[in-house]
Structure formats: C-alpha cells, structure tokens
Amino acid sequence: MYRLASRRSLYNAAALQAEVTGLQQHGNRHDFNYNLESTKLNAQIVIIGGGLAGLSAAQHLLANGFHNTLVLEATDRYGGRINSKRFGDTYCELGAKWVNIDGSHDSMYELLRNAEGLTKELKQPTRVRYIHAEGEGQQSNIPPRMVELIDTLFRDLCRGYRVRDKVKSGGDLHSLDNVMSYFQSESDKLISASFKLPSEQTMAREIFQSLFKDFSSILGCCLEYMNIQYVTSCPLEQESNPIYVPTGLDNIVNDLTHNLGGQQLQTGKPVGQIQWKTQTECQLVGCLDGSLYHADHIICTLPLGVLKNFSAALFKPMLPLNKLQAIQNLGFGNPVKIYLSYKRPINHWLKSNFRPLGSLLKPIQTQAADVSSANPLRCWTQQVVEISQQPSSRHVLEIRVGGGYYDEIEKLPDATLLEQITNLLRQCLCNPRIPYPQAMLRSNWNSSACYLGGRPYFSVNSSARDVQSLAAPLGDAAPTLLFAGDATALNGFGTIDGARSSGIREAQRIIDFYNMKYCA
Numbered sequence: 001m002y003r004l005a006s007r008r009s010l011y012n013a014a015a016l017q018a019e020v021t022g023l024q025q026h027g028n029r030h031d032f033n034y035n036l037e038s039t040k041l042n043a044q045i046v047i048i049g050g051g052l053a054g055l056s057a058a059q060h061l062l063a064n065g066f067h068n069t070l071v072l073e074a075t076d077r078y079g080g081r082i083n084s085k086r087f088g089d090t091y092c093e094l095g096a097k098w099v100n101i102d103g104s105h106d107s108m109y110e111l112l113r114n115a116e117g118l119t120k121e122l123k124q125p126t127r128v129r130y131i132h133a134e135g136e137g138q139q140s141n142i143p144p145r146m147v148e149l150i151d152t153l154f155r156d157l158c159r160g161y162r163v164r165d166k167v168k169s170g171g172d173l174h175s176l177d178n179v180m181s182y183f184q185s186e187s188d189k190l191i192s193a194s195f196k197l198p199s200e201q202t203m204a205r206e207i208f209q210s211l212f213k214d215f216s217s218i219l220g221c222c223l224e225y226m227n228i229q230y231v232t233s234c235p236l237e238q239e240s241n242p243i244y245v246p247t248g249l250d251n252i253v254n255d256l257t258h259n260l261g262g263q264q265l266q267t268g269k270p271v272g273q274i275q276w277k278t279q280t281e282c283q284l285v286g287c288l289d290g291s292l293y294h295a296d297h298i299i300c301t302l303p304l305g306v307l308k309n310f311s312a313a314l315f316k317p318m319l320p321l322n323k324l325q326a327i328q329n330l331g332f333g334n335p336v337k338i339y340l341s342y343k344r345p346i347n348h349w350l351k352s353n354f355r356p357l358g359s360l361l362k363p364i365q366t367q368a369a370d371v372s373s374a375n376p377l378r379c380w381t382q383q384v385v386e387i388s389q390q391p392s393s394r395h396v397l398e399i400r401v402g403g404g405y406y407d408e409i410e411k412l413p414d415a416t417l418l419e420q421i422t423n424l425l426r427q428c429l430c431n432p433r434i435p436y437p438q439a440m441l442r443s444n445w446n447s448s449a450c451y452l453g454g455r456p457y458f459s460v461n462s463s464a465r466d467v468q469s470l471a472a473p474l475g476d477a478a479p480t481l482l483f484a485g486d487a488t489a490l491n492g493f494g495t496i497d498g499a500r501s502s503g504i505r506e507a508q509r510i511i512d513f514y515n516m517k518y519c520a
Contacts, residue, residue: 036518040065045510046285046293047071048271049301051080052496053484055256055265056106056503057299062259064511070293071260072285074270074450078257080303081454082496084248087441088341090393091248094443095337095454096496098123098242099249106504108252108496112243115255121391122241128386129354130207131428142203146195150204153190154211157183160232178460179231180223183212206357213385217402219494220333220445220454227458234458234493246392270450274298275316276474276481283480297480299506301499304332304487305446305453315481320474326466330487331459334406334446338399340421340437345394349434353388356381356428380405380412381424397437407446414440455494456487464490471502479513482506 043066047054050073061069077083081095102109112120130142163176176182187208195201216223245251257265273286276298283295307327311319318324383403390396399421401409409417418436426434445454458464471488473479484502492498 036514037065039514039518041067043068043296043510043514044294045069045297045299046295047299047301048274048285049073049080049303049485050075050078050265050267051301051303051485052082052253052256052499053080053301053486053503054299055079055253055260056500057301057484057507058260058264058503059256060504060507061510062264064507066510069264071265072269072271072287072293073265073267076267078265078267079250079253080499081445081451082250082253084245084250085441086248087339088390088393088396088439090390090396091246092339092390092396092398092441093249093337094441095445096249098244099252099496100242102497106501108500109243111255111500112245112252115252118251119246120243121246123244123391124241126353128388129352130210130357131354132356132358142207146200146204147207149194150207151211153194154187154208157186158215158231163228163232176228178224179215179226179228180212182228182231183208183215183223203357210355210357210385213383213402214400215402216404217335217385217400218455219457220335220406221331221457222404225331225459227460227462229463230458233464233490244391271302271314273316274300274314274481297478297482297510299482299484299503299510301483301485301503303451303453303485304330304456305451308332309452322469323472323474326462326469329459329462329466330456330470331462332453332456332487334410334454335443336401336406336409337441337443338401338417338421339390339441340397340399340418341439341441342395342397342435343438344435346389346397347394349429349431350387350389350397353386354428355386356384356424379420380409381420384421384424387425387428410442410444410446414442417442457494467493473506473509479509482509 045061045066045068047057047069050071054071054073055078058069058071071078083094084091085094099108099112104110112118127144130147163182187205191201191204191208195204212223219226269287269289269291271285272288273284275282275284275286277283283298285293285295285298287293304327307314311324311327319327380401383401383405385400385402386398388398388400390398418440422434422436426432445451458466467488467490471483473483474481484499484506486492486494486496486499486502489498489502489505492501
C-alpha cells in the first residue's frame with residue numbers, strides 16, 4: 001500500500017547502501033537473498049502515465065516481485081493512445097489500429113497472440129481504387145499495373161535506400177533537407193524513367209502525391225517538417241496482412257492491468273510536480289488533487305506534447321539541459337481519425353474503398369489557417385488520403401487525412417466537416433444522393449490537455465541522438481528518474497511496440513540495479 005508524503009518512506013538509496021555494507025560484513029548468502037526480496041517488497045515505484053509504456057513497466061515490475069508499484073493516470077481511462085470506441089455496428093480505433101506480425105519477445109504481437117479468448121483477424125488485402133475528385137470517377141484511366149509499380153517504388157523510397165546512395169555519392173544533398181524534398185526529387189526521377197507519355201507522367205505524379213499523404217497521415221505531420229533521418233532510422237514498413245481485433249484493440253490493455261488492483265492503478269490523477277533527487281533528497285510525485293506520493297524510483301511516460309509544454313515547470317530540480325533540448329527538438333504529429341456511421345448499409349453506394357486524385361499537395365507555407373475557406377486550394381478535403389469501409393461493418397466509413405491541416409481539422413465544427421466530406425463523396429462517386437451520416441466519431445489528441453499531440457517523429461532539428469538523450473535515466477547512485485514511452489525507443493520509435501518495449505526496458509533497469517547491489 002502506498003504511503004502519502006507525510007509518512008516516512010520505508011526505503012531509500014542510503015538505506016540500501018547501509019544494508020549492503022552490513023551484508024558484506026556478515027557474508028551470509030541467505031541474508032543477501034532475504035534482503036533482496038525484502039527490498040523488492042518495500043521499494044516504492046511510481047509510474048506516471050497509464051498508457052502502454054506505463055502499464056508494461058508495471059506488469060514487468062510486479063512479475064519480478066516489486067509489488068509496491070503505483071501507476072498514476074491523468075485521464076479517466078488507461079491505455080494511452082490505444083483508444084477503442086463502440087460506434088455504429090463496429091469498434092473504431094481513435095489511436096493505434098493494427099498490430100504487425102512480429103516474433104520478438106515482449107512485442108505487441110506476442111501479447112496479442114497470447115491473450116486468451118480474444119478474437120483476432122488478419123487484415124485482408126484489398127485493392128484501392130484511385131479516382132479523380134473533379135472528374136467522372138472512372139477507374140479505367142489508371143491501369144492496375146501502374147498503381148502496383150508506383151507502390152513498389154514508393155516503398156523503396158520509404159526504406160531509405162536512395163538516401164544512402166546520395167550520401168555516399170555526395171550529390172544533390174539539397175534534396176535531403178527534409179522528407180518531402182527527398183520524396184519529391186526521387187519520385188520525379190522515377191516517373192521520368194518509368195513513364196514516357198505526358199498523360200502517364202501526370203497520373204503517376206498524382207498517385208505518388210497520394211502516397212506522400214498516406215505516409216504523412218500515419219504520423220500526423222507535414223513531411224516538410226520531418227528529418228530525412230526518419231526514413232533511415234525508423235522506416236515505415238507496413239505489413240500487408242497486419243492483425244486487428246474486431247472488438248477493439250484496447251482488449252490487449254486489459255491483460256496488462258489484470259494484476260493491478262485499484263490501489264496500484266489510479267485514474268483521474270494528473271501530476272502537477274515531480275520532485276526527483278540527485279543524491280539523498282526526498283522524491284515526491286504531487287498530483288493536482290493535492291495527493292503526494294513518496295517514490296524511490298519514478299518512471300515518467302508522459303507524452304512528448306505534455307513534456308514540451310510543461311517540462312520546465314513540472315520537474316524539480318529542472319531537467320538537465322541536454323534532456324530539455326531533446327524534448328524541444330523532437331517533433332510530434334496529430335493523426336486525425338474520422339469515422340462516419342450511416343443508417344442504411346453503405347454498400348448501396350460504396351462498392352470499394354477509394355482514394356481521390358487530382359489535388360496535388362501544396363507546401364504547408366502556402367496554406368491558410370482558415371481551412372473552411374471556399375477557396376478549393378485551401379480546402380481540407382484535398383488532403384483526404386482514403387475513404388474506406390470499416391472491417392466487419394456495414395454502416396461505418398473511415399476517412400484518413402494526410403499532408404496537412406491536422407490541428408485545424410480537429411477544430412472544425414461538426415456540421416462544417418460533415419457537409420464538406422459529404423460533398424466530396426458525392427463528387428467522387430458521381431452520386432448526389434449519398435446521404436448525410438447519422439453520427440460521427442473524431443479523434444482529438446491535439447486538443448486533449450493530457451496528450452497535446454500524437455505520434456512523435458524526427459523533426460528537421462532532431463536526430464536519433466535526441467531519442468537517446470530523452471531515454472537516459474537520471475540519478476547519481478541509483479536510477480531515480482527514468483523515462484519511457486514511444487518517443488524514447490529507437491527500435492520502434494513512435495509505435496505501440498516501441499512504447500511497450502520502453503516500459504519493460506526501464507522496469508528492467510530498476511530490477512538490474514537491485515540485483516547488482518545484492519547479488520554481485
């Protein structure tokens with residue numbers, strides 16, 4: 001049971017040193033084991049954030065005997081950016097949606113595969129139709145072979161092969177200023193080499209632009225802001241057949257919280273101050289409701305957006321300069337999720353998933369803040385990547401958006417958004433009778449005070465070194481303040497796998513610290 005700050009902490013680093021010294025004098029191996037187990041029971045560990053990183057850390061600590069572990073979650077729900085909602089006739093994911101097949105230990109796939117009684121399905125491959133938003137909606141003008149070829153070429157760009165060639169040759173390095181410059185420069189060369197007719201080149205350019213927006217939609221950021229190192233360090237290689245959970249991905253989270261009681265996982269506990277020590281000072285975590293908690297170790301899994309806005313005032317003493325700089329350097333996006341539910345089955349007018357073409361992506365610098373403007377060059381619907389029917393649903397559409405306008409779209413009134421997306425559907429499908437939906441579900445990661453953004457990425461001012469700086473633990477004799485979350489994991493950066501592995505990583509760091517003290 002956790003004790004409030006007014007009560008004396010049962011354990012600290014000084015006490016640990018005294019016990020180890022005494023045990024060394026007696027040289028009794030039985031005493032070593034006894035005191036190690038006793039220390040595990042008494043060590044107070046506070047985990048800030050009940051997302052995937054925090055819950056994975058807690059589960060790992062509990063499994064290794066650290067039962068005095070507490071998770072403080074600011075919102076009224078746990079799971080972080082895994083957020084499933086019942087909507088229409090199905091479940092919709094406002095955050096992470098798919099789990100890639102991965103055989104590594106402690107991956108999300110392993111967690112999903114081992115979950116008992118949970119229905120899992122492979123995403124079935126579907127051919128997406130490309131149509132012109134301002135044309136007659138004809139697919140025949142776009143040969144399937146062209147689409148397949150461009151998709152293959154683009155996947156190679158995403159893996160960063162051509163980046164390495166450019167760096168080795170030392171030529172055309174200006175195209176490596178950001179991801180968009182790289183994509184644009186290389187796609188122009190590929191189009192010229194692969195297609196001879198002007199009409200084919202125009203069509204190929206529009207398909208490439210759609211794929212650029214697809215890449216952007218995953219991260220929720222403009223590609224002009226992204227460091228080219230992202231495609232070499234964290235390539236987005238989507239599985240062709242990932243796994244999804246028809247009843248909601250947050251079912252996985254239930255397995256992580258199975259052994260966490262009400263006193264160990266507390267929701268509605270936004271943290272206002274983190275007092276961490278460098279030597280022997282008392283460590284405290286203070287919540288905005290006035291409660292205080294002693295801690296021998298603190299694992300911070302706050303989202304990057306929250307750290308950017310509040311790290312200067314949240315931590316006492318202030319974080320080291322290199323860590324503050326890393327927080328400010330790294331970028332974070334705001335992926336937009338929009339779901340529409342219709343009264344009648346949508347297969348009456350939607351025969352297949354499709355992607356609108358004909359609206360080339362404009363540089364972010366030319367975009368106006370007023371995205372509801374009637375100016376077609378500034379309308380957010382030009383950034384729609386794909387309109388698709390939800391798996392296992394007859395009534396729900398998903399609208400994916402890329403390229404820009406993420407924060408502005410989130411602020412659009414429901415009525416404006418519904419009118420504009422319905423007009424786009426009618427225009428693309430040449431059907432003025434497409435009805436208005438009866439309900440809408442939207443994400444709001446950027447405007448949520450407990451997240452202030454979504455998935456992290458390498459901005460043009462950041463690199464892998466910033467990830468390492470953010471992940472580095474603080475403390476002199478012991479790791480007293482540790483950092484986890486998808487922004488602290490180079491392997492799986494910005495993904496649910498990265499979040500989970502980072503939590504386990506920091507939990508294991510604490511476990512290793514005590515094992516070394518007692519078993520060396």
